[in-house]
Amino acid sequence: MIDFSQIQSPAYVIEEELLRKNLALIKSVQERAGVRIILAFKAFAMWKAFPVIKEYIGYSTASSPWEAQLAWEEMGSKAHTYSPAYTEKDFPVIRACSSHITFNSLSQFARFYPKTWDNPTKISCGLRINPEYSEVETDLYNPASPGSRLGIVRDELGNVLPEGVEGLHFHTLCESSSYALENTLKHVESKFGDFLPKIKWLNMGGGHLMTRKDYDIEHLIRLLQDFKKKYPNLEIILEPGSAFVWQTGVLVASVVDIVKNKGIQTAILDVSFTCHLPDCLEMPYQPVVRGAYQQPVEGKPAYRLGGNSCLSGDFMGDWSFDKPLQIGDKIIFEDMIHYTTVKTTMFNGIPHPDLCLWKQNQTLEIYRQFDYTDYKNRMS
Numbered sequence: 001m002i003d004f005s006q007i008q009s010p011a012y013v014i015e016e017e018l019l020r021k022n023l024a025l026i027k028s029v030q031e032r033a034g035v036r037i038i039l040a041f042k043a044f045a046m047w048k049a050f051p052v053i054k055e056y057i058g059y060s061t062a063s064s065p066w067e068a069q070l071a072w073e074e075m076g077s078k079a080h081t082y083s084p085a086y087t088e089k090d091f092p093v094i095r096a097c098s099s100h101i102t103f104n105s106l107s108q109f110a111r112f113y114p115k116t117w118d119n120p121t122k123i124s125c126g127l128r129i130n131p132e133y134s135e136v137e138t139d140l141y142n143p144a145s146p147g148s149r150l151g152i153v154r155d156e157l158g159n160v161l162p163e164g165v166e167g168l169h170f171h172t173l174c175e176s177s178s179y180a181l182e183n184t185l186k187h188v189e190s191k192f193g194d195f196l197p198k199i200k201w202l203n204m205g206g207g208h209l210m211t212r213k214d215y216d217i218e219h220l221i222r223l224l225q226d227f228k229k230k231y232p233n234l235e236i237i238l239e240p241g242s243a244f245v246w247q248t249g250v251l252v253a254s255v256v257d258i259v260k261n262k263g264i265q266t267a268i269l270d271v272s273f274t275c276h277l278p279d280c281l282e283m284p285y286q287p288v289v290r291g292a293y294q295q296p297v298e299g300k301p302a303y304r305l306g307g308n309s310c311l312s313g314d315f316m317g318d319w320s321f322d323k324p325l326q327i328g329d330k331i332i333f334e335d336m337i338h339y340t341t342v343k344t345t346m347f348n349g350i351p352h353p354d355l356c357l358w359k360q361n362q363t364l365e366i367y368r369q370f371d372y373t374d375y376k377n378r379m380s
Contacts (some may be wrong), residue, residue, distance in 0.1 A: 002358045004330055007252045010353035012341055014049060014249035016360045022211045022244060023056035029210055030057070033224035035162065035236040038080060038380050040206045041067045043241020046355060047074040048367040053244070053310035061206075061239040065090040068097035069234045078121075080203065080237065082128060082169060084149060084231060086112050102126045102169040102203065105152060108163065113164050124200065126167030127152055133187035134172040136207075138283055141174040147258070153192045166200045168192065173207025175242055178220035181208065187359065197259065201235040204257045213245045242338040251276060251353060255329045256308065263372055265303050265326050272307035274314045275350050277336065278343050286316055293320040311346045334337035346375050 017365070028233055030037045038059040047070060054075065062068040062079035071079035078099035085104060086094060089216060091112055094101065101116065101123055103109040109127060116123040130151030134144035143150040151170065172184050189196070192374065196202065209215055224236060253271040260266075273280050286294060296302040297320040304317030344352050350373070355367040 002250070003362065004252065004332065006364050007330075007356070009252045009254040009330060010276070011252045012249060012337060012353050013283075013358050013364075014337055015253060016052065017356045018248040019049070019052060019245065020056075020244060020360075023053060025156050025211055025217070026240075026243065027056040029205040029221060033221045033236075035224050035230060035238060037238045037240065038073075039244055040239045040241030041070060042342065044245045045067040045070060045336075045342050046367065048355070049357060050074050050192075057244075060237055062098070065093035066344065068094055072097040079274060080239065082203075091115060095123065098123060098217060100124045100126065100167065100201075100203075102128050102167070104128050104150065109162055109165070110330070113162075123276075124166045126163055126169055126199075126201065126203070127158070127161070128155070128169045129154075129188070129192055131170055131172060131184060131187040131191055134271070135176060135180045135183065136172070137173045138174070141281055144172045148278045151322065159191075161198065163197055165190070168195060168199055168201075169203035169205065171203075171205025173205065175209045175212075176207045177209070178216050178223055181222050183221070190314075195233050200233065200316070201237060202231070203239065203325070205216050206239045206241050208240045209241045209243050210240065227298075247335045247338040249335075249337040249358075251340065253331045253333065255325050255327050255331060257327060258303075259306075260341060261306070263339065264317075265301070266306040266317075267303045267331070267333055268306045270307060270308055270312075271300040271353065272314055272347070272350050273316055274307055274309050274311050275345050276307075276353060277340060278345075279339050280316055281313070284316075287336065288334040289319055290334055291321070296320050296336060301325070309314060309350055311355065346378060347373050352373070 026037055030151055038061050040061045042063055059077050060071045060075045060079055061070050062081045065084050068079040068081050078097055080100040081098040082102035113125055128151040132144055134142050136142040139145055150162050150325045170188055173180055217365035253269040255267045257268045296318050300320040301324045302318050302320045304315055352370040354369050357365045359365055
């Protein structure tokens with residue numbers, strides 16, 4: 001249990017014990033199902049925690065040259081790389097730091113696949129397919145929505161895979177269940193099943209939230225085992241991001257001021273929803289605050305929580321607390337490690353929170369603190 005008296009806000013704090021619990025489960029699924037599960041940097045790229053992750057999982061997926069380089073330098077293994085589009089400028093780094101490269105279109109494959117031929121080590125190349133099916137309800141995160149730029153639909157692919165294609169990749173899930181994967185696989189087989197016996201690997205993308213409490217792990221394992229029996233030629237790859245650090249840490253904030261307007265009390269914090277909790281505004285969703293009620297409760301003090309940027313929409317609400325908030329009180333946002341640390345901005349010159357690990361021996365390790373030079377250098 002984190003001792004918050006040792007934490008100076010604002011700070012993202014990972015709890016090592018919870019991280020290891022998630023990693024042990026993911027490793028167990030990998031071994032029992034006979035698949036490869038790799039870490040998606042787009043959800044979590046705090047590389048100073050990679051030594052812990054590498055005790056359980058040894059590979060990662062990248063979506064850009066910098067992520068691919070991070071995989072090679074800090075995970076110690078080459079990345080499974082996919083990007084909506086590669087450029088002449090970036091591709092040399094992609095090629096040097098990747099074991100697998102997935103192309104988003106036939107034109108990208110034709111343009112860049114020949115550039116992999118003279119690589120010192122062989123690169124396995126594939127195509128991203130779009131099964132035109134997804135159970136993701138938020139359009140912002142639905143890669144199979146009509147007109148999506150992500151992946152090749154069957155009508156565009158034709159009946160023969162280009163020479164050199166060794167794998168196919170789909171990604172249609174977002175914090176989804178194994179049953180959503182099962183439904184998706186039916187559509188993948190319906191539209192692309194004739195290709196599956198002819199390739200070496202199938203990447204089932206991310207969004208497999210296997211560390212969520214109500215996730216049906218046994219169903220996932222059976223589903224993957226049965227799919228492998230049906231296509232014994234395939235190496236199956238899953239690349240979840242959120243699942244690795246789901247409910248493993250918090251964002252610690254403090255109340256800086258309390259303002260009142262038309263009967264609404266807003267506790268202004270030393271963090272920003274815009275800068276530090278962007279998915280709350282993008283989804284949108286109201287995060288869980290430790291010790292608070294997720295909606296106003298009659299007879300208890302209620303507060304809107306406001307960020308410290310000048311953006312008028314930098315707030316969420318409302319929560320109730322057992323007692324009135326005071327300046328200096330800590331506000332603990334639960335489950336704020338995935339898709340936060342990778343998406344923070346310095347809008348308004350607002351500093352990033354510290355990056356920390358609460359270790360199993362009940363001590364705090366501060367991975368990184370930020371100062372004015374970090375902001376100034378970004379603007380130079």
